[in-house]
Each structure stands twice: as C-alpha cells, then as structure tokens.
Amino acid sequence: MSGARRAGRFGGIALLVRRSLRQHAFSTVVTVASVALATGLTMALFAIQAQSEAAFTGGATAFDAVLGARGSQLQLVLNTVFHLETSPGNLPWSTYQAIRADPRVAEAIPYAVGDNYRGYRIVGTVAELFTRGEASRGLRFRMATGGRVFDSSSREAVVGSLVAERLGLHAGSTFHPFHGVVFDESARHDELYTVVGVLEPTHTPSDRVLWIPIEGVFRMAGHVLRGAGTEYQPREGAPIPDEAKEVSAVMLKLRSPQAGIALDQTINRQGKVATLAWPIGRVMSELLDKVGWMSRVLLAVAQLVVIVAAASILASLYNTMSARRRDFAILRALGAGRCTVLAAIVLESTAIAALGAVMGLLVHAAIVGAASALLRDRVGVVLDVMHVTAPVLATPVVVALLGAGAGIVPALRAYATDVASNLAPAA
C-alpha cells in the first residue's frame, strides 16, 4: 500500500515536471538548446584535442625519421609528412645513396618536391614507396581497381584518393604540373602527365598528394639540378649523372630505436650538412606542446559555458517561481508535501539538463564531424570520430548533475511557499 502510494507520488512528480516543461515550452527549448550547445562544445573540444594529438603524433605516417637539408626538424616533418610548408632545401643524391646503404636503415625513400597541380602537391618519388612502403603503420598503400604504379621512366602519376575525388581524376586523366607549392596559373610546366593509378583512401596526408617518378621532377623543364655544386640541365634522352641529382628529403624506416639514437648523434650533433627528424612523433608532439595552452584555454572557456548554461537553468526556473506560487499552494492543499514540491523542481531542472546533454551528443557529433572534414581537407589527417574517451563520456553526466544542483535554489523557494497566504483569491 505504502509502496503503491510512493509510486503514485512519484508519478505525480513526473507528471508535474512534464506539464511544467510543456507549459513553459519556450523557456524550456531555449534553455535545453543552450545546455546542448555547451555540452556539445565541451565534448567536441575534448574529443578533437585527444584525437588530433593522436593523429598528428602517430597516425600520419609509417616512417620513423626524415633526413633533409640542414634546418628545422619541424619544417622537415611538416613538409614531407604533412605536405605543408616549404622544403628547407635539398640534399645531394650521394647522401641518399649513403643513408640507403647504411645497415641501420631498413628502408629509404627519396622525395623531390616543389610542384603542384591546382594547389595539391606533386611529390617525385620511387615506385618502392607503393610496392614496399606503408601509408601508416600496418596499412599498405593499395591501388583502386584498374590502377597500377607509375613507370619510373614515363610521365605517369599515381594520385591520392582525396585529390582524385576533388579534381575528378581517374586512371587515364592527364594534367600539367605547375611550378611552386602555391597554385599559379602562369607557372604551368609543359610536360603532360597521365594518371595510371588512384590510391585507396589511407586517411593520412598522402591522400592529398599526386605522386610522380622522381626522374620526372629532375627532368621537368625549368628545373635546375645543383647536386654537383654547379648547375646542370638534364637533356632529353641522355641519362642524368648521379652527382647532379638532388632530393628534397629521404623518408627512413630504421631497424631499431638504437639506430635512431646513433644516427641522431652522427647527423645532428656531429654533422653539418643534413638534419635528421627523429622520431617523427616527438617532433610533432613538441609542436603540440607549444600550442597546447591554446586548446587548454578553449577547454576552460567551454567549461565556463557549461556553468553559464547551468546558471541559465537556475535563472529561468527561479523566475517562474513567483508565478507558480499559487500552483504550489494548490498542490499542498491537495496533500502534497513540501518535499514533493521540492523534488518536482529539482527533477525539472535535472530533466532540462539531461535533455540538453542528450541533444549535446548531436551537437558534439556535428562539431567533430565538421572539424574532421575540415582537417581532412586541409591537412589530410583524419580524426577517429567514434573513439570515445573518458572526459567525453563524463561531460554529459557532469552536465546533468550540474542541472540537478541548479534546481536546488528555486526548489528551496518552492519548498518555502506559504500555503495559507497563497490560497487567498488572486487579485
């Protein structure tokens, strides 16, 4: 009997909450929306922070190190792994041959950069990149059906999935390279390249690249080779002497971490001509550490927004309390206890916050989806949108608890409503 009555009372409270939310529909919608935005924003910032860190420090490449001209390791990594920035300079072909022959090096792939097609970068390299290399750890490059790797001595290209999708390229398409890394209509090279293969999406910056044989970069009209210290202009049909050739960088897979330590010692500390960026993840995480305070500030702002949203629940409920005094008095006259009235208000604010938190999941999905698409477009790294971390999960729970807390102040006002004086006929 008493259990049934308790159930009845709870049903009464739930009904009161539902009716009140409906009665104050406008305020409910506005408050729920502001809670949803705050929740979604906070969740998205947590998720983007964690995911972009993972994507920038780990997922972008399968190489361990980059060997390039003397200069900044960060510039080298940005240029060769993320295909951003400019190349710090070139290395003679002999350096590539030497590192390739080094027993500590498992794999060495040369890159020659400096051209683009409609803003997407062209990288000259060797066919081994596709036959032996990986796009990211454990993920081999795979050619979409009907494609093949370029022939090293032909004007052929293999293009990344994003370039193919954006520019409508497919096996058989042709294009002229443009000089420089920024698209300039007037800087067109005369050579015509034919696409022979489109790569499957790798979700790495490689998706934004057009790959051609490195020989093609050497022979591009207007390119001058200075590998030998003097300028050399390749001639049609004649082989290029090795000492004239240059590379922008050499991508390395090392046999062991000890190899990395040893190479770092010889190249960076004792050497004067080249820079070894190793390990690639460390170079990127140093950058992220430097700009990390920014995302921490953003996160703090988002958390403040959550508190503001909780405060808006408090304010919107508190403002209705005077208007609802008579309702509370009627409820009390019907036999509802003070605690029932108190519980109804706390439940109402909790319901608003919980609804907002649930809608926040949608906001979160929308923000992360948009950020992910933008990042994929601009940088090529792909965020793992479905990956859920503890702070992301905790956010809606904390929001619901804050909502419950926000209900306490107006609820105490309802609790204190004097029945007798509020039963008098309203003027």
Added chain:
Amino acid sequence: MAVLEVVDLRKGFRSPDGAVAPIVAVGAFALAAGEQVALHGGSGSGKTTFLHLLAGVLTADAGRIRVAGHDITALGEPARDRVRARHVGYVFQSFNLLQGFSALENVELAMRFGRGVDRPFAEALLARVGLADKLHHRPRQLSIGQQQRVAVARAVANRPELVLADEPTGSLDQRSARDAIELIRETCSEQGAALLVVSHDRGVLASFDDARSFDDLNHATRREPAAAAGS
C-alpha cells in the same frame, strides 16, 4: 462518530509591533459524519483562518483538532499533509485548478497524493458534475463555473470524510452560485462526506438547514474591540 472535533482552538497573528492579535478562538465545534453546516461571517472574521487550521495548512497556537480520528494538532507537517490528502477535500473561492492540467488530470493529481489514481471514478465524478464532455479541457478552456465544478469533483476524489469549502460561490453570479452550492451539497452527501462551508453569501446560507454565525462561534472577534481599546 464525529469526523471533525475542535476543542479550545486558538490562533493569533503577530502584528509588526510585536503584539499578538487573536484571530480564532473557538471553544467547541464538531461535525458528525455526513453532516452539512454553513458558517457565515464578514470578511476579516477569521473564518478562512479557521478552515486553514482544520485543513492543517496552518498550525494552532493552542487547542485540539481531530479530523477523521487523527489529532492533527499533535502531528508534524508531513503527517498533517497525509491526513489532508486522505481525509479532507478543499474547495477555494476561485482559481482552484492547476493551469497546465486538464480537468481529468486535476482530479487524478489529487488522487495521486491520496488514495491512488482511479480513472473510472475520476471520470464518473466529472460526469456527475456535468463535465463528461470536458474531461480533457484545460482550465483556460472552461468557464469559472465549470472550473468550480471540477474543483468539487476533485474535492471528493479521495472519498474524504470531510469537505471544506471557502466562499465557493464568491466568483459566481447568483444563479450559478445556487447551482454550485446545490452541486457541492449533493456530491458530498452522495460520497458520504461531511461538509463545512464558510460564506458571507446569505443566499448560500439559506439553503442549509444548519447555518450558524461564525461570529457567535469565534470569541476572538467578539473581544477585538476591547483588545483594540486596550492597546
């Protein structure tokens, strides 16, 4: 057995200057099961305060009130709330209903705090007061008289032993008032509830066999001139 017994009830309000002004001082008052009594008195006579005390909404300074066998003057607030929910129906002058709720929901909400929801009974009560076709109307969509009828149905929803009505016809015209008072009286006798109406409306009082003056019952107001002279 009496459903309501009042013995030596006293209630006063503290005025801003600190003096306690007596409002209610009733030596003895009782209602037998199913009995219907009207009390009349002018405004400020303390009759509303008297009803609030009987309903347990206000606490007495002294004296005893027994409602359906429960001495509510000995009970704490939560227990008084439960006695009110189970044993007392209340009809106010106007604006009795919760705005967000339909007629049926207003009746059922009272049941939730009392004996539990009994939808067929709630519908039967609303049909009894002539609102069978307005179960799902909101208060806004009902006339004042219709709202008052919902309040009557709600007052007996928990099959209370006692119904208290405070100027139940105060917002109605004369004809509606007569109809309303008839409806309250009939409904209470059908449901076996004793009825105590306070009103200053002579027309209302005329329909009761037992209409008493609250001023005769309440010693506080009779002493008021003396108290005023003394202060």
